Amino acid sequence: KIFKTVIQDQEKSTADIPPGSHGFPVVGETLQFMLSVNSGKGFYEFVRSRRIRYGSCFRTSLFGETHVFLSTTESARAVLNNESGMFTKRYIKSIAALVGDRSLLCASQHHHKILRSRFINLSLTRLVDGSTVVQWSCSQICSRKPFSLMRKVWPNLAHFITFKAMCKMLISLENEEELGSLQRDVGFVCEAMLAFPLNLPWTRFHEGIMARGRVMEVLEKIIRDRRNETNSHNNNNHEDFLQQLLAVDSDDSASSSDHYTKLTDAEIKDNILTMIIAGQDTTASALTWMVKYLGENQKVLNILIEEQTQVAKQASDKPFLELDDLTEMTYASKMVKESLRMASVVPWFPRLVLQDCEREGYKINKGWNINIDARSIHLDPNVYSEPHKFNPSRFDEEAKANSFLPFGMGGRTCLGLNMAKAMMVVFLHRFITTYRWEVVDGDPSIEKWTLFARLKSGYPIRVSRRL
Numbered sequence: 001k002i003f004k005t006v007i008q009d010q011e012k013s014t015a016d017i018p019p020g021s022h023g024f025p026v027v028g029e030t031l032q033f034m035l036s037v038n039s040g041k042g043f044y045e046f047v048r049s050r051r052i053r054y055g056s057c058f059r060t061s062l063f064g065e066t067h068v069f070l071s072t073t074e075s076a077r078a079v080l081n082n083e084s085g086m087f088t089k090r091y092i093k094s095i096a097a098l099v100g101d102r103s104l105l106c107a108s109q110h111h112h113k114i115l116r117s118r119f120i121n122l123s124l125t126r127l128v129d130g131s132t133v134v135q136w137s138c139s140q141i142c143s144r145k146p147f148s149l150m151r152k153v154w155p156n157l158a159h160f161i162t163f164k165a166m167c168k169m170l171i172s173l174e175n176e177e178e179l180g181s182l183q184r185d186v187g188f189v190c191e192a193m194l195a196f197p198l199n200l201p202w203t204r205f206h207e208g209i210m211a212r213g214r215v216m217e218v219l220e221k222i223i224r225d226r227r228n229e230t231n232s233h234n235n236n237n238h239e240d241f242l243q244q245l246l247a248v249d250s251d252d253s254a255s256s257s258d259h260y261t262k263l264t265d266a267e268i269k270d271n272i273l274t275m276i277i278a279g280q281d282t283t284a285s286a287l288t289w290m291v292k293y294l295g296e297n298q299k300v301l302n303i304l305i306e307e308q309t310q311v312a313k314q315a316s317d318k319p320f321l322e323l324d325d326l327t328e329m330t331y332a333s334k335m336v337k338e339s340l341r342m343a344s345v346v347p348w349f350p351r352l353v354l355q356d357c358e359r360e361g362y363k364i365n366k367g368w369n370i371n372i373d374a375r376s377i378h379l380d381p382n383v384y385s386e387p388h389k390f391n392p393s394r395f396d397e398e399a400k401a402n403s404f405l406p407f408g409m410g411g412r413t414c415l416g417l418n419m420a421k422a423m424m425v426v427f428l429h430r431f432i433t434t435y436r437w438e439v440v441d442g443d444p445s446i447e448k449w450t451l452f453a454r455l456k457s458g459y460p461i462r463v464s465r466r467l
């Protein structure tokens with residue numbers, strides 16, 4: 001009888017919470033998750049297999065916490081727009097130690113709003129300069145050996161191009177040596193974000209903390225030099241993101257306004273590091289997937305070659321494309337959108353639940369983590385017809401509401417989305433109009449232990465100049 005009561009109680013208490021498995025005591029399903037992270041199918045496989053087994057809402061237990069995954073457009077709208085105020089980003093102490101606790105990734109809701117209002121113009125800042133760097137870097141791809149040079153899209157093309165372009169747009173850093181050491185240090189910080197947060201001299205986490213210190217020193221020096229330049233009226237006309245922040249802070253009319261809070265140097269430094277981290281691997285992964293999709297879809301490539309050759313002709317009297325030229329690239333921008341949909345570089349968006357609530361008919365408890373599974377929405381046949389077919393023309397029509405989420409949605413939408421799209425479309429133009437390429441290794445295995453899904457092989461291609 002006691003046994004029957006226990007079973008009934010369990011049934012009663014689990015009837016209204018999402019289906020799924022708690023896994024083993026204490027560790028939950030952490031081991032299965034780690035196996036996915038460490039497999040050639042990538043960490044999303046853990047979510048995908050459960051989405052198939054349990055449906056559009058399921059729960060699991062990872063690292064001692066309950067996680068719920070949701071994959072309907074309605075849940076995406078409710079959670080990401082957060083009109084109810086019931087969801088927030090979780091503060092993770094080890095991430096704050098790496099990106100800085102003034103970073104908008106770690107700020108309280110109130111502080112985040114203030115920071116975001118100051119950074120929102122980022123999307124409009126010096127895109128032209130960034131695009132120029134992308135174009136210049138692309139033209140260097142095989143400048144030394146014009147015929148059949150083997151290159152890995154990741155990191156040779158994608159990583160270096162995006163890093164350079166972002167450093168130009170954010171802080172006007174162009175010196176190759178300084179760029180190289182900054183990129184190495186940012187790499188250590190990114191690796192530490194995935195490591196166990198143990199700060200002892202031989203750990204990866206410690207290496208990341210030390211690298212963060214060096215990045216802060218570089219940024220401090222750049223800010224100091226800028227201020228000295230301004231004070232000595234030796235202004236070098238920097239038109240980057242940093243200059244924009246410093247200029248507004250020294251503008252008396254802006255800083256005397258009621259709603260204005262001057263940014264501290266710590267806020268500026270932490271958030272420039274945040275931008276680089278948030279923008280680098282995401283954009284470079286997206287570029288790599290885009291080259292892969294291009295290689296697999298000859299028809300799409302032919303249409304693009306036609307459009308881009310036309311754009312190149314129209315812009316032939318200019319050294320570099322300008323923003324006006326980008327608006328002519330209608331098929332290329334659909335190509336970028338379709339690549340972002342198919343790749344879903346950031347596959348899900350986590351939030352912390354602040355109040356007990358209900359979603360998709362299930363009870364969600366305060367303190368749980370709720371994850372919007374964007375990848376699943378992007379590949380849902382009820383949302384996108386033939387979702388596994390690569391078809392840029394599907395964007396001839398507007399996507400359904402709340403269904404196109406590569407950059408998230410709501411108050412946490414990606415701050416670099418215009419920058420990322422510009423880098424992708426400009427890369428596409430230069431790459432297609434300047435080079436031919438053939439794929440050397442098309443292995444679809446996913447790299448282990450990365451924050452964003454990318455190809456293990458780095459997608460090596462043999463590049464030669466178009467005649």
Ligand code: HEM
Nearest residue numbers: 275278279282283286346349406407408412414415416420
């Ligand atoms: C293809 C490239 C990119 C993709 C796919 C991407 C994707 C995303 C997504 C999905 C989010 C929201 C995550 C969430 O809601 O939890 C996000 C946030 C963010 N992204 Fe991007 N991103 C890209 C490029 C960039 C670039 C180039 C920058 C900066 C230069 C950048 C800066 C940021 C920042 C600062 C946030 C945090 C915004 C906040 O919390 O308010 N991203 N990104």
